[in-house]
Amino acid sequence: MQTHEARLAALREELKRRELDGFVVPISDEHMSEYVGEYAQRLEWLTGFGGSAGTAVVLANAIDSKGAAMFVDGRYTIQVRDQVDGKLWDYESIPQTSPAEWLGRNVGEGARIGFDPWLHSPGWAKAAEKALAKKGATLVAVETNPIDSVWQDRPAPSTAFARPHDEALAGRSSAEKRGEIAEWLVANGYDATVITALDSIAWLFNIRGNDVSRTPVALSFAIVHADGTAELFMAPEKVTPALSTHLGNAVTLRDRAAFEDALAATKGQTIAVDPDRSVAAIFRALNDAGAIVKEERDPVVLPKAIKTGAEQNGHRAAQSRDGAAVAKFLNWIAREAPSGRVTELDASDRLEAFRAESDMLTDLSFDTISGAGPNGAVVHYRVSEETNRTLQPNSVYLVDSGGQYADGTTDITRTVWVGPGEAPAEVKDRFTRVLKGHIALATAVFPKGTVGSQLDTLARMFLWQAGVDYAHGTGHGVGSYLSVHEGPQNIGKGGRPNEQPLLPGMFLSNEPGYYKTGEYGIRIENLVLVIPQEIEGAETEMMGFETLTFAPIDRNLIDVALLTEGERGWIDDYHAKVLAVVGPQLAGEALGWLEVQCAPLSR
Template sequence: MRAEGLDAFVVPRADAHQGEYVAEADARLAWLTGFTGSAGFAIVTMDRAGVFIDGRYRTQVKSQVDLAHFTPVHWPETAPSDWLREALPAGGTAGFDPWLHTRKEIEAITRGIAGSGIELVPVPANPVDAIWSDRPAPPVGPTRAHDDALAGETSAEKRTRLAEQLRREGQAAAFLSLPDSISWLLNIRGSDVPKNPVVQSFAILADDGRLTLFADPAKFDDRVIAHLGGDVSIRPPDTLSDALLDLVDPVRIDPASAPEAAFRLLERACSVIAPAADPAILPKARKNRAELEGMRAAHRRDGVAMVRLLAWLDGQDPADLTEIDVVTKLESFRRDEGITDISFDTICGAGPNAALPHYRVTETSNRRLSAGELLLIDSGGQYADGTTDITRTLPLGEVPPEAIAPYTAVLRGMIAISRAQFPKGVAGAHLDALARQFLWSLGLDYDHGTGHGVGAALCVHEGPARISRISDLPLEPGMILSDEPGYYREGAFGIRIENLIVVAEVEAEPGRRMLGFETLTLCPIDTRLVDLAALSRDEIAWLDAYHAQVRRELVPHLDGTTRDWLDRATAPLG
């Protein structure tokens, strides 16, 4: 930093594709600080370093970073510009890697430091990379074709549809930087990033439907190249900058996801840039009939795996098991049902470990289960036809009385979202309070969103749809979301209940469009922690109907012992 004339440098969690999950070669924040959460960043000056984390990671970060050198900073309560103003009161130069930040991020920091004497500048060589002597090589995972029947549409049809949009909006081309958008658009899947079947790449889509894909050619065999067809050409990643400089006006580029470096290249080449959302992001979020059928089928198989786990777990002495034992058993049941991978690192937290919303068990943290504690299991699978994500919280032996009220409040919030009906135009921010209302009445809350978007045989966390206080995107039919309120008592226990739901049309009066949710997840919700007296008649009816659906869809696929367990676990409450 001193050699480059920098007084501060920003180290993001994201890679050049703004992915939540990054390849080992791009895990700069984890390598530098030790923090492995899925969101956050650091700012390093000559005498201090702040690690910015949101509410999900405020306990985790303290156990992962060296607090003598790195100071946790509550974000977004403290903006990076606020921290820089305090750290550099006399002004100075703050550097950033323009390939690792979006234009939206850079503009926000620039506005925040206006008048402070601090200059935010791009640096040509990332100083983290300069000292990371054993940095892994970039991934070159093999690519496979995603069946057009599962996609519900060919890649050519998708590209034609998006190209028509570009022409309507007067755009000659679109720059794509999100690997899940590109993988969806080309009906391909990859293995570059663990748990996320995307192909790390950039792309330029022309207004005639032709596409140039910037990725290591070694990822593609002859079958995949044939699947892509003649209108898709593959070029090495190091040719991207020249290709951007060769583009003609106007070019569509997304300020919320494209690298700042790409903006700067286009500004050198074009007189007109069209800042607009990635043209694939909304079509990808609106799942078609084939994608929804695939997701339903994947959830049936995943439900079988989950029920087998829960039935097995109920027959064990908790003291004989550790968190890793449970994770291993669940993954074996999912392999029996045909997963290609898990969809994220399984969260299996017992007792106080469950109070960490994104806890990851390791050999060091692995806890033996104990009667009288809660066990939280948040997990999912990647199947050829769909992606799953489910959380269940259950008591180990005797029910801890102090957990009953918050568990019941979390369950009521989850049911409230599941039962919600709303007019077209309603966004996730309008629904978020439905999930929190019962916790709020107890003076409780949780520091994460209520729901995230989910891809169809793609990323388990998918934009742009979500249920959150800051989400103003209207929900549309076909969007798949998680419904996962929670409660976490540090040092004691954690509670979360999660189903995946899909937005669907519901009956309404003539002339009005109303939407609601269909539940995709098929697995009993533990009722041993429920205060039944606190549930309304409608809530009990919903839970009984849901459990009846679980029985109906899963019983044909279970052995006798597991079937008997499921009958008991889903016995009507009303």
């Protein structure tokens, strides 16, 4: 097996053969997915980096420096240094430095920098082109990806069957959804829209698949027309008679390989395309065909985010069984971890086994973050045989995990103290401040039109009072048996502001945290539902959150003296609900443990 140094050298030789002076390697696929299939894991193959967001830039010739850089955001600052060889790569932080800016500083006049137009947005391509032009350099769209030429054992795309998703769980038929998109197209004077995001396609056609680990989607493209008909482009081997019957006569199934030809046949048509969710190659193909391209947000994104009553009820059912699995796991950790014999991999495997006991688990919703001690301070840590640590007695353990069930997608983080001793005062202080922020957000009441960034301060303010913070968002949208990270809503600070108001029916996470590099990490995450809030005498429409996740919060880490009466009341009420929802699914020692964990806090 090639070393990462050998892979980098092979890529550089391929770039020279193609007369390219550099190449940009993102974590992406043809659908701008967050999580990609094995065939598209080019960045991990080249560098060893296993995170879900990052970009590499490789120069063909490195004379005075490494000539290769890895770009990640604050979630992966520690992980990138653990997984990517610093002798071969420079580490760069986003948003402080972008790949385009780095290229502008490090290439010379006349340089030709390659990029795969099927892996980058048109906005990225324009920014990179502009930065390079200042140095007299050129951005070159490659016809085939040079990494694919040197990745000798590259996996093929999945050929797993696509399958219908039960309309009773979806709450709306695919025909109804397509009709709504068609009305939008007619209202705006558009002939069609190109849909490329895999979760959008899955939602729109009420289909699911097994082509991407942890996300139940099927590799496909779609074109929806103003008359309500649609073309679905999917490899023929993925299509079953049941799928064809489910889609009906208004949907034409075509080979995925025919998608580019379909784009080339749009001359004179007005086509809506999302510049943030569709790659540069699609825009190029439409423009070359003579289509009139209109940049619009994917029309599926917002209706997908507003869950139907069926989806909300399904999610509650999924959360109930998931809470039982997590409670069994936390009981197991409390019993076994103080022995010093439980590893991070042992724990993540055991948690998955508890989830699988329901026989309704189809997959995890993401790779479990099982972080003992200092590994818990790596925000998006992914345990491996090389990094696997033992949960030491008298230490902090963080576990962020979720399940994919046909009726819902879950995501929960719990931080626990591994005894037998008592947690240090600093750890309790930080945990309690995170908990206070979590409660402040969970109990927020806000007017119609509020965006997530306006609520973010609530989750951070108690940490700020101690002079600390966390370098990740406070909340992300969650799909319904789809992607665990879903837009357009979120709760966060900094960067480009999210202008999407929070609306009833949206799922979000509530996950403030604190991380002390080299020592421990803390995060408390529940999922919440945006709901209308009835207030007597209110003069405007108000909203709030319903907490959907039910699993005990470790009372061993709570400094009760830091809590207000209202906060103690929230915790007691929450634990009473945990006991009511989860308790009937447990028995024996596990139930006894849960009853102790859910008892009211001492006053």
